[in-house]
Amino acid sequence: MxxxxxxxxxxxxxxxxxxxxxxxxxxxxxxxxxxxxxxxxxxxxxxxxxxxxxxxxxxxxxxxxxxxxxxxxxxxxxxxxxxxxxxxxxxxxxxxxxxxxxxxxxxxxxxxxxxxxxxxxxxxxxxxxxxxxxxxxxxxxxxxxxxxxxxxxxxxxxxxxxxxxxxxxxxxxxxxxxxxxxxxxxxxxxxxxxxxxxxxxxxxxxxxxxxxxxxxxxxxxxxxxxxxxxxxxxxxxxFVARFIGSPPMNTIEGEVAEAGVVAAGASRIPFTGDVAKGRKVVVGLRPEHLHLGEGDIEATVKAVEWLGHERHVIVDIAGSKAIVRQETDEGAAPRIGETVHLGHHVENVHVFDAGSTERLN
Amino acid sequence: MAADTITLNDPTPVLGASGAATGTLPGKHARTAKNVGWYVLLSLLSLVVLFPVWMTLVRALSTPVAYVNEGLPLYPVSVEWDIFSRAFSEGELGRRMWLSAIVTFIIAAAQLITSILCAYAFAFLRFPFKRLVFVVFMATLMLPIEVTLIPNVTTIRNLGWLNSYEGLTVPFLATAFGIFLIRQGFMGIPKDLLDAAKLDGYGHFAFMTRVAVPVTRPVVASFGVIALLAAWNQYLWPRAVVTVSEWETVQIGLKSVAASNVEESNIGFAAAIIAALPVLLLLIFLQRQLIRGLTAGAVKG
Missing domain, CATH: 3.40.50.300 (P-loop containing nucleotide triphosphate hydrolases)
Structure with missing residues (x-):
């Protein structure tokens, strides 16, 4: 040994x-x-x-x-x-x-x-x-x-x-x-x-x-x-964020608009941690950490995949494709083309530097 | 490995196959016709191959004068059954075949050993100029024995090896053909096996003897058979380095027997048949090995 x-x-x-x-x-x-x-x-x-x-x-x-x-x-x-x-x-x-x-x-x-x-x-x-x-x-x-x-x-x-x-x-x-x-x-x-x-x-x-x-x-x-x-x-x-997890982590490009908030298109994504204002970042959110309903992220539904025990709702957030995992018993599937709002917990937001790709929070 | 091949070749869609067979009878007839054609062709070729053998037997059994008087027929005339025992004793075939057997054994065994060692190096070891050396080795296959005969005989004479085992065997202790054939076999062994053997605690030599050679047994065995046949049937070389009758191998002996029995040419034919017997037996017993080895590289199992 x-x-x-x-x-x-x-x-x-x-x-x-x-x-x-x-x-x-x-x-x-x-x-x-x-x-x-x-x-x-x-x-x-x-x-x-x-x-x-x-x-x-x-x-x-x-x-x-x-x-x-x-x-x-x-x-x-x-x-x-x-x-x-x-x-x-x-x-x-x-x-x-x-x-x-x-x-x-x-x-x-x-x-x-x-x-x-x-x-x-x-x-x-x-x-x-x-x-x-x-x-x-x-x-x-x-x-x-x-x-x-x-x-x-x-x-x-x-x-x-x-x-x-x-x-x-x-x-x-x-x-x-x-x-x-x-x-x-x-x-x-x-x-x-x-x-x-x-x-x-x-x-x-x-x-x-x-x-x-x-x-x-x-x-x-x-x-x-x-x-x-x-x-x-x-x-x-x-790399690790995208490689580990299935379906993979959603990544959305944006910029730190104010302390603890990233702006990506029309969406404002709050996060924990200290990242300087104006910094270009990539926000990572796992599909299971997003839920349909109330929230700061605005998205357009592109497709819905039904897997039996859950659905993968594929949406567009500020030009980036993202997947939202929805339990089948969490209500009806959204319609394709519909604009939805996505909620999340701030501690589940990963923030990476857009240049070096290193974790920031 | 064998089982792999069997699974791969298994005609799994049995239903489909039988359905196709019953559904397309004309196709079946066409196949039968094709097979008949092949068998006719093969039979003809067999006749061509067997004809000289049959004629040798006819000439051996026939009394020479009676045979000529009969007008050289395709069947034996006034058969002399004791011709074989006479040929054996008058041609001193026992002694000559024994000498041939020793020479053949030395050559075949040495060729097997050197070919395996050399093929292993080419297949599994890394060393400088490996490709170049291999090409040079292979190039020697292009040289027929006639080209090298005179310089080699000179060398053997200078070494004082005329009429000796050394003279009869040393030039043939290694052969590029064997190296090539066995290397091809070794190249089919997955590199993982070598890695596994290393981790299991074995070096190259142990891997060669315990894994590489057993795994490529058909190839190695078929080369062994080929080497035996070639060594036994050697004529030109022993003729060049043997000057006294005691060192004549059986193939040279045949020539002497024929030359010293001009009146009774059937003794020469009988001696030829006796000399061919060991080869024939070898082929009968080892033909499966031979064919398996020669086709082993063609279809990867």
């Missing part, structure tokens, strides 16, 4: 900087999710922890050990790949056993040594039972479903009892129902093994539901790190 710490870690591929001076402390035993759009560098960061990518600059530690120049095979790390990367010619049991044959392991606190065949069999047995694969041990990966392959990959990772678990989009090849189930299984596994997990995904739902803390990454740079709720409630910049 160990933490992982990035200190100004940079990865360059020729002219492209995939990870740019990343500084991030992943605490021992924590479930850290690296979240970002595809191509943002999160997988590269993960692969640097694994030792599958070299480090161009900076220092990477696992526990207290600097691992910049330590080979992947000499790091005590297990990884679950998006493709599962199961060995196609081996049975499930052989796949799970494979890492146990290569390394030395400490047994009952003793010095590391090669495991005996019986010890290996016992560990394999434990792992396949934990993941419900006991019936499938003699099958080869080709004869398994996606979900089963996924669990074999997990079993192969956990049988090692590594210092750190890495997972690279492990759920993206599963269907929606299985994904929800496996999400729970992985969280359960984390609780059981109580080891550091670093989990890469582009899916914010995975990040929000699984993470102890999440690190939002864009263009190779760390945007924000924190508990999911904090990141959701106080996004550090416009």
């Amino acid at each position: 160990s933490g992982v710490s990035f200190e100004g870690v940079t990865k360059r591929f020729d002219t492209v900087t995939a990870v740019d001076a990343l500084t991030l402390d992943i605490v021992d035993g924590e479930f850290m999710v690296l979240l970002g759009p595809s191509g943002c560098g999160k997988s590269t960061a993960l692969r640097m922890i694994a030792g599958l990518e070299t480090i161009s600059d900076g220092v990477l530690r696992i526990g207290d050990r600097v691992v910049n120049n330590v080979e992947a095979k000499d790091r005590d790390i297990a990884m679950v790949f998006q493709s599962y990367a199961l060995y196609p010619h081996m049975t499930v049991a052989q796949n799970v056993e494979f890492p146990l044959k290569a390394r030395k392991y400490s047994v009952d606190g003793g010095p590391p040594r090669k495991l005996t065949a019986d010890e290996r069999a016992e560990r394999v047995d434990d792992a396949v039972k934990t993941l419900g694969l006991a019936e499938l041990t003699k099958r080869k990966p080709g004869a398994l479903s996606g979900g089963q392959r996924q669990r074999v990959a997990l079993a192969r990772a956990m049988v090692r009892r590594p210092e750190v678990f890495l997972m690279d989009e492990p759920l993206s090849n599963l269907d929606a129902k299985l994904r929800a189930q496996t999400r729970l299984d992985i969280v359960e596994l984390h609780r059981e093994v109580a080891t550091t997990f670093v989990y890469v995904t582009h899916d914010q739902v995975e990040a929000m539901t699984m993470a102890d803390r999440m690190a939002v990454i864009a263009d190779g740079r760390l945007q924000q790190v924190g508990e999911p709720q904090t990141v959701y409630e106080r996004p550090a910049n416009l």
Whole structure:
């Protein structure tokens, strides 16, 4: 069990900087999710922890050990790949056993040594039972479903009892129902093994539901790190604000008209915080924080989407498209073309600088 | 992997397929006609291929003079069944085939080892001028043995390797063809597998022997068969580096047998058939491997 710490870690591929001076402390035993759009560098960061990518600059530690120049095979790390990367010619049991044959392991606190065949069999047995694969041990990966392959990959990772678990989009090849189930299984596994997990995904739902803390990454740079709720409630910049949340946060361009009020077209949007008058800003308001009825924001209804338990009312506020979430039992849907007023609580207004996109309140 | 392919090729829309079959009988007839056409063509080609084999058998079994007197027919004349045992003993085929077997085994085993190692480097390692080196390797495929024969024989003679195992085998311990074929197989292995093996604690050599080679077994095996066949059937090279009868491989031996039995030409034909037997057996037992390996790169499984 160990933490992982990035200190100004940079990865360059020729002219492209995939990870740019990343500084991030992943605490021992924590479930850290690296979240970002595809191509943002999160997988590269993960692969640097694994030792599958070299480090161009900076220092990477696992526990207290600097691992910049330590080979992947000499790091005590297990990884679950998006493709599962199961060995196609081996049975499930052989796949799970494979890492146990290569390394030395400490047994009952003793010095590391090669495991005996019986010890290996016992560990394999434990792992396949934990993941419900006991019936499938003699099958080869080709004869398994996606979900089963996924669990074999997990079993192969956990049988090692590594210092750190890495997972690279492990759920993206599963269907929606299985994904929800496996999400729970992985969280359960984390609780059981109580080891550091670093989990890469582009899916914010995975990040929000699984993470102890999440690190939002864009263009190779760390945007924000924190508990999911904090990141959701106080996004550090416009990128995070727009990236986290579904449907995404509404953003309306405007200008601070007086202390605590932004003017956007005909609307006046009060907010908390101290932002200088005349400053160009972008106001962020989540769809669930707007409600139809009385309020200072004037909007024109463009479309209404009915989703069963709720409606998404799509409106135009001072030229910006916005979504208002309306519970189905909150009365009738507005007519298209109708001018409506939207209410909100001042503490739910996020204000970002129009230039730097950093949070101002 | 195999199961993947099966699922992909599964004719899942069974209902639709049977419906189409019953609905479009003319289409079915057209298909049958097409198949008949193919079989006729294949039969003709088989005849063309098998004809020399049959004629060798006819000439081996027939007494030479009677055969000529009969006017060179397509069937055996006054059959001599003991011709094979005579050819075997008079041609010293036992000794020569044993020598050929040793030479063939050394060449095929060495080619497998060197091709796997080299193909692995080209497929999985990064090193300077990799592309260039690969192109140069492949370029050697363009050179027929006739081009390199004289300089190579000179080298072997200077090394004092005429009439020796070294002379018969060393020039063939590596081959660009094997490197190419096995590299193609290795290129089909997802890079994630190598990464996974690294994290599982394995280095390159262990990944190669425990994952890469087993996964590409059909390709490796088919190359093994090809190497065996080619080495067994070598003629020009052994002819060039062997000057005494004790070092004659079986294919060279055939020439000697034919030359020393001009009167009884059927001994030469019988010896040729005996020399071809190991190859024939190999092909019969390993033809599935051979075909699977050669087509493995074509359709990605």
